[in-house]
């Protein structure tokens with residue numbers, strides 16, 4: 001496998017694990033009242049994440065959270081595109097856009113997005129065509145069901161095998177549409193239509209996805225699988241998040257999507273020192 005991602009104007013080296021910092025641009029934080037204060041706050045957060053060692057910034061609305069309502073196309077464009085443009089103007093960092101809408105993908109790519117991160121794996125109308133007409137890398141995430149209802153009795157014959165089959169089908173759909181396999185990143189979608197046991201089984205077996213020959217992304221930071229196991233509120237999940245990040249890296253994940261960049265970078269450095277001195 002080629003251990004790098006070729007973005008339009010940069011290369012992401014995946015010979016060592018990279019930390020992707022999450023930037024939420026939520027309806028709350030961008031309500032009309034305090035738009036500019038929140039905009040500056042977002043840029044400050046990006047600056048801190050870059051200083052802490054994030055090499056990718058993932059911009060997303062909250063449209064994908066379990067139980068979430070759909071966000072309109074206009075709302076999503078207004079929320080994401082100005083922040084994307086400001087980040088690309090101010091910082092030299094790879095930016096990924098968390099969206100499932102073809103129109104948002106197109107606008108984002110035209111505005112300098114380096115990676116498209118789609119929790120629906122390009123299954124929505126028009127997405128394959130938009131990406132076929134560009135050269136950005138794409139993260140294909142697995143989700144069973146839809147955000148509003150996906151945590152109601154998720155079922156699999158075998159969660160790892162079922163997701164591997166899903167990825168094979170999506171890789172084929174991409175290649176058939178004219179998207180080179182070398183552009184694809186795979187993410188089993190922790191928390192997206194999986195029980196607690198299924199989530200931990202996926203984490204324990206993450207290396208099984210390496211046979212698909214694409215880089216693996218893991219997004220577990222602060223999720224319910226941590227909160228439910230440890231009985232911790234969302235602001236008390238740092239230790240749990242770091243522990244899962246380390247396991248994911250040990251299992252071969254090349255991109256770790258997190259809120260707490262500095263702490264995750266430290267934890268990965270410890271793991272590297274162990275590996276370097278074996």
Ligand code: 7PM
Pocket residue numbers: 022060062064065066098117118119139141187189190217218219220221222223257
């Ligand atoms: C509220 C609840 C807000 C949950 C946001 C979320 C992933 C992702 C998300 C992931 C990839 C979160 C989720 N999760 N994209 N987008 N992988 N590729 O916890 O696991 O950040 S949204």
